[in-house]
Amino acid sequence: MEYATTFLGIAQEKALHLFAFDFGRYAIAASLVAGLVWMLKRTPWRARQIQKRTATTSDFRREFFASARTVLVYVVVSILVIWAIRHGYMREMEGSYGLAGNLGMIVAIIVAHDAYFYWSHRAMHHPRLFKHFHRFHHRTVTPTAWAAYSFALPEAFVMALFMPAWLYFVPTPGIVVFTFLIIMILRNCMGHAGLELHARGWASHPVLKWISTTTHHDLHHAGSFNHNFGFYFTFWDKVMGTEHPDYVAVYDRVTGTKPAPKSLVAEVA
Numbered sequence: 001m002e003y004a005t006t007f008l009g010i011a012q013e014k015a016l017h018l019f020a021f022d023f024g025r026y027a028i029a030a031s032l033v034a035g036l037v038w039m040l041k042r043t044p045w046r047a048r049q050i051q052k053r054t055a056t057t058s059d060f061r062r063e064f065f066a067s068a069r070t071v072l073v074y075v076v077v078s079i080l081v082i083w084a085i086r087h088g089y090m091r092e093m094e095g096s097y098g099l100a101g102n103l104g105m106i107v108a109i110i111v112a113h114d115a116y117f118y119w120s121h122r123a124m125h126h127p128r129l130f131k132h133f134h135r136f137h138h139r140t141v142t143p144t145a146w147a148a149y150s151f152a153l154p155e156a157f158v159m160a161l162f163m164p165a166w167l168y169f170v171p172t173p174g175i176v177v178f179t180f181l182i183i184m185i186l187r188n189c190m191g192h193a194g195l196e197l198h199a200r201g202w203a204s205h206p207v208l209k210w211i212s213t214t215t216h217h218d219l220h221h222a223g224s225f226n227h228n229f230g231f232y233f234t235f236w237d238k239v240m241g242t243e244h245p246d247y248v249a250v251y252d253r254v255t256g257t258k259p260a261p262k263s264l265v266a267e268v269a
Contacts, residue, residue: 015079046195048197050194050222053141059140063150109172112166133152194218216247227242
């Protein structure tokens with residue numbers, strides 16, 4: 001069977017399938033997290049809402065349509081990756097490394113993506129880049145799961161470039177790529193949930209504190225632009241001194257572990 005080798009030919013062959021996969025991945029993950037938050041707000045867990053403000057319908061519309069636009073960017077980049085593979089510039093990996101190998105590779109991609117996200121995210125907060133790359137995302141002050149892909153076009157391309165860079169250097173089985181993409185969008189939606197979904201004591205636990213929480217990213221959206229740039233982990237923020245100094249106190253207040261000072265409550269109001 002012959003495959004298209006031009007960009008337009010590959011687009012005709014793959015674009016609809018790629019859009020359906022990426023948009024479906026976003027829509028399903030955001031719906032699951034948003035639905036979970038909706039249900040939890042009808043239980044005592046409603047006290048875990050991080051900000052007093054509630055996102056509006058216009059917030060939702062902006063986030064949803066911007067995320068759909070981001071998916072289109074991902075489709076373009078995916079078509080370029082397929083073009084590169086079919087012309088021998090990148091290697092396609094079929095099959096598997098076995099269960100242990102695949103699991104190890106998933107961990108490796110997550111660690112690499114966390115580093116990529118931290119440094120690219122922090123760079124986009126530079127005054128010369130913020131307006132063009134990242135300001136649109138920060139129109140979301142009170143995050144919802146639908147904000148996961150709410151990017152301006154330049155930021156969408158930055159976020160999309162991780163996978164081509166990884167695949168160029170590391171031949172990766174399709175099942176590993178698929179699993180990573182599912183984990184990535186679920187963690188992204190959880191980070192924007194607006195309601196803390198993690199257990200009490202998480203932010204100060206000797207091991208769990210290295211894994212980021214909803215509060216960790218919510219503080220960043222609430223106005224603390226110089227803190228909490230990480231995605232899956234808090235490692236880079238801790239090492240580079242960019243973690244919000246009151247993160248643990250706010251987390252404990254949100255989860256009901258202990259009350260936080262009034263100044264912290266006002267900060268996330």
